[in-house]
Amino acid sequence: MPRVSATKRSILDAAVELASLNGITGTTMEDVAVRAGVAKGSVYYNFSSKDKLFEQLLLDGVGTLAETLREARGTKTGAPALRSMVDAILELVSNNQPMAKLIAAEIFRTDRSWQSPLQLVRREALAEFVAVIRHAHPDRPDAELMAGTVFGAVLVGGIEWLVFSPDRSLQEVSDSVMFMLSGQLAD
Amino acid sequence: MPRVSATKRSILDAAVELASLNGITGTTMEDVAVRAGVAKGSVYYNFSSKDKLFEQLLLDGVGTLAETLREARGTKTGAPALRSMVDAILELVSNNQPMAKLIAAEIFRTDRSWQSPLQLVRREALAEFVAVIRHAHPDRPDAELMAGTVFGAVLVGGIEWLVFSPDRSLQEVSDSVMFMLSGQLAD
Structure with a gap:
């Protein structure tokens, strides 16, 4: 920040x-x-103005997310990179629940004056997931969409954790997210 | 409905x-x-009152989701059950984008008068994912949390699809979600 x-x-x-x-x-x-x-x-x-205030607020929040994900990934690839980024998002959500809820509510709105700057920073945050997916699958055209789904899973999982099972540890929630991504969810 | x-x-x-x-x-x-x-x-x-209006609106929306997921799962288990439910959510999101955005913004709020009835219906919707996960992993204590992450992934993926890549087909987006769940995302 x-x-x-x-x-x-x-x-x-x-x-x-x-x-x-x-x-x-x-x-x-x-x-x-x-x-x-x-x-x-x-x-x-x-x-x-109020619009300027919330623009700065959301840019700060999503900017912090992007910076945190960049640090969490570092030079890692594959599952260790994913795990490190999942942990980092869960820690952010847990440290700033109101901001996490605000981002969850705002990040897909298309009618706000701060839409374009927010989308730029959002893209920057997702870029870290995109990089990990592209490293493994250079030819998939849907790396960005999949990055969005992983981010959505962690964001919703993190809010769900704090609202409905705050007694779990960050490590347990991170294990649940990684299990969800592991291909074993339904077998 | x-x-x-x-x-x-x-x-x-x-x-x-x-x-x-x-x-x-x-x-x-x-x-x-x-x-x-x-x-x-x-x-x-x-x-x-306005509160009653939005309570009915959200209960209708999440109730439709629960009913649709129940039908989509039917008697299926494993990956076919997941695929069928993912397709069903994407179809709902695509047919009613404003409702999908409203649900994304409301489903984790804890300060609304309609919170308790909405949480009941939300639990009913997630129950279909929980059932598929429990069928495969009867002893995992985090089936509900994982159900929430899958639902979050599909909801965010669906909104992302319509806002940023509306040219993709439902089938392509469903393939992306299933790939994300397949354990191959980062290897």
């Missing part, structure tokens, strides 16, 4: 919490100011 | 379209009336 001032940080944190509860449409700049404990003018001083 | 009157149907259709564009919070009963071409009083006559 890029370095931002303490005020900016508290505004962004307030915004993601409110949006994960009430949706972006249901969150006003006034709500954000109250939750962040700052004046409404300060919110507008830091972000010129 | 249960049989409902033509007016009720046009209200439900208007509501799902608006909510997939503006979110549920961003959709008013007035907007729904205008879009459905009915009087606002008629919306309230059919659904006592």
Whole structure:
């Protein structure tokens, strides 16, 4: 996440919490100011509009995801690369559940002003999965689509974990995801 | 989907379209009336509140999903059962993209008045995947979590398909999902 001032940080944190509860449409700049404990003018001083605020929020969130996946993959390939990236996503989701829910709700919307920058960063995050799939299957034309399905599985699995079985460890959830990918799910 | 009157149907259709564009919070009963071409009083006559309207909408959507998965599985087990259920979800998503997006955004929220009934029906839908996994692995304690990851993969894959590669056929997308589950993704 890029370095931002303490005020900016508290505004962004307030915004993601409110949006994960009430949706972006249901969150006003006034709500954000109250939750962040700052004046409404300060919110507008830091972000010129609500759209700009949520654009930065989502770009930060998905940008952090892309950076984390890049580090998690490193120079690994094959199943170890997948495992490392699955662990990294689960850790992110577990550390920032409101952001994970917001990303799950926003990443496929096509009607937002921040759609194009978000899609660019999203593509960057999926690129790490695409690279691992292409390394194994250079000729498959559907590497991006499959990268999306793996990402969806981990994101939904991670939210499911925190909402319905928070007693499981990250390692157990990661094992479940890897088993799902192992070809043994139904035999 | 249960049989409902033509007016009720046009209200439900208007509501799902608006909510997939503006979110549920961003959709008013007035907007729904205008879009459905009915009087606002008629919306309230059919659904006592906005919460009741969206509760019925989501229960219908997830209920249809559960029924479709039950039929798709039939008496099949193993990979053929998975394939048949994957195809069925992709067909549903493709026939009702706004509902698919709404379900993707709502199914993990924990703050809605319709949370408990929706979770019941959600469990019913996932139960079909759980049954296939348990048939193959009676002792795994994580069948529900894995069912959630498979469902997430197909839902995200389906939305990804329609938004980013609508030129692909359902069969191609289903092949991609089955390949993702085959254990060969990264080798």
